[in-house]
Amino acid sequence: MTHHVLILDDEADVRTAIRLQLKGTRFEILEAENFDQAMKLLQQNAITTDVIICDVRMPGVDGVEAVQNFQREYPNTPVIVLTGFPDVDLAVDFMKKQDVIDYLTKPVDKDKLVEAVEKAAQERRMFG
């Protein structure tokens, strides 16, 4: 069975980076550059998507809302939040409030990313 990771980030650079870093792992990437795209992809790949990685700060989009929506529609799919360095406080706050599973600070080391994704995927298997 395919294992998908959905990445929602408006920056092409970030999506490319994550794609590169997950190359060769058992995960395949689904790229979305806005929330609507992300929801559509999730609909089509609800069963196979193990993890959602979501950028916390995107223009015109409330990161908090996006995560809340994911969790409402797909409560069994863990969300990892992605943040740039000044946003760490925001992300931690986020995590506490929204029950987000993990946060990653850009730029992410490949092994850290893989480890976080694997861990999240495990959670899903256990409770999904």
Add this chain to the structure above:
Amino acid sequence: MTKTKNSITEVYELALQAAPSGILVVDDAGEIRYTNQTLADMFGYRVEELVDEPVEILIPDQFAAAHRRHMENYARAPRSRDMGTGRDLEGITRDGIKIPLEIGLRPTQTSSGPVVVATVVDITVRKAIEDRLLRHEQELEQLVAERTRELEDAQREKERMLDQLIQAEKMTTVGTLVSGIGHEINNPLYALHAAAEALADETDIECCRAYGRDILKQATRIAETVKNLSRYAQPGTRHDLQPVDLAQVVEEAVRLAHQSLNDEQIEFEITDGRVAEISARFEEIMQLVFNLLRNAIQAIPGQGRIQIVTQQDGNFVSLRIQDNGSGIPREHLKRVFDPFFTTKGPDKGEGLGLYIVRQIIIRYGGEIEVDNVDDGGARFKIRFPVANRVDKPEE
């Protein structure tokens, strides 16, 4: 007959004796021939004690010799005049008290030879008043000098504080920039990072090359961003004025605004006519333009347009920044440049931006005004005097 003569003589006598000024007649040997009562009283003598005495009896010792000399000079070329014009003359009374005098001299001939008639006025009171006036004048001058010094000090202090304020405000903006630009730097940095990781594990040479090119592309982007930020965020104030091209500043400020303020939906329309240079500190003008751009961006909810025009107006270079945002409420128009005036929420700055903008402009001898555009939005108009080519200011 004698009676009439006596009457006239009496009158003359009375006139002389009772004259309000002292009257003295001195012969060519320097001896007193006649004094009136007023003069005798002035010096505390009886008239008869003075007649036949040398006139030096009335003069303090320190001046006596000089007086002799002056008398001899005068005798050679006698004419009516005030004595010692411009000099403080002093007489000495019988009791040794010195009194300030004003003396007038007139030579005349008598049957016994040439004499000098002198009028003597005691100017003690007048002198006291003059002295007091002089003292007052001196005190006043001193006060003025002190006040001037205080004013100059205050002015210097004000300049210094303005510099600090400008610097502090700049740093606040730098804080905003850093968050925004952190984003700008982090994203290409992430892509670069991932490409480097992949490159390290890659064996296929073509793929390696491709990763290498990616890395270079991202690295260049980051370098550019950092350069833009450094230009703006120079620590400390540089004191030298340089020739500054306003059109160039606009270009850089717009670029910085693009990168840092996430204004995806705002279109910048720049019209730059060829303009002469102004004499200014580059980073202050940058700060100024950037501040105005930031305000314009924040005034536009969502999509919008900002028009920037630079043009030459005779001896002035003018800059116009116009947005199509919400405009400024009429009652606020007059107050926008006041310090600490802000209509943004409590966390969005203390309202010093426009105040500082205006202070910078004033310092450079320029002007700024703001009004609302008819179909919505605010328009800032700024003018700077053109740099004077003849004297390049050095500091």
